Amino acid sequence: MAAGIGKGRLEAFSDGVIAIIITIMVLEFQAPHEATLQALLPLVPVFLSYVLSFIYVGIYWNNHHHMLATAHGVNGAVLWANLHLLFWLSLFPLSTRWIGENPHAVAPTAVYGVILFMAGIAYLLLQIALVREEGPNSAIRKAVGCDWKGKFSAVLYAGAIALSFFHTEAAQIIYAGVALMWLVPDQRLERYLSGRN
Numbered sequence: 001m002a003a004g005i006g007k008g009r010l011e012a013f014s015d016g017v018i019a020i021i022i023t024i025m026v027l028e029f030q031a032p033h034e035a036t037l038q039a040l041l042p043l044v045p046v047f048l049s050y051v052l053s054f055i056y057v058g059i060y061w062n063n064h065h066h067m068l069a070t071a072h073g074v075n076g077a078v079l080w081a082n083l084h085l086l087f088w089l090s091l092f093p094l095s096t097r098w099i100g101e102n103p104h105a106v107a108p109t110a111v112y113g114v115i116l117f118m119a120g121i122a123y124l125l126l127q128i129a130l131v132r133e134e135g136p137n138s139a140i141r142k143a144v145g146c147d148w149k150g151k152f153s154a155v156l157y158a159g160a161i162a163l164s165f166f167h168t169e170a171a172q173i174i175y176a177g178v179a180l181m182w183l184v185p186d187q188r189l190e191r192y193l194s195g196r197n
Helices: 008-027 037-069 076-090 092-100 105-133 141-146 147-164 166-184 187-196
Strands: none
Touching: 008 037, 008 076, 008 092, 037 076, 037 092, 037 105, 037 147, 037 166, 076 092, 076 105, 092 105, 105 141, 105 147, 105 166
16 A cells, blocks of 8 residues: 555545535526426426436545545545546536536537546546555455446447437437446445445
8 A cells, every 4th residue: 555645635625526516506597587387397407407417426426435435545646636537527517507408409418428428537547546546456446346337337428429419318318327327336335345344
């Protein structure tokens, strides 16, 4: 195990940024001027995009927490990899609002997918940086293995981005499907953490 920097500040900073991202997403809702239930109908696509993005941000927060729980410390590479992940997550409010207001448009659907893809890549890079910091025989290395789920998700995102130019609804279904695949926290890390206690 490498002698790293304490991870507490990284976790606290990441939690704060993720909380702000969720807050910004919900503040993007604009209340209708009319006081009728029918006035809410135009907000349904915005609400659905918010729900999907909220789930994604929650998945990243959950898995980020579990992954860092296996680490003993962090280094500069881990700090930068973490900032890279937070950068892509910080774009969720923008892409959520855009796709919510234009649910059948190609550009918002494709951009939403690009942000999902890049956030997934950033998470993989953070994972790699942590494994390098902890060492080849570390708990995190044993827990993540080859991470087929993360790599398969990236393939699905890339396919959905290409598909969005022909069928936006199908691309959005893939985005939702990947989120469903990740709803259960990473079992590899769960098993490690439960075995450690």
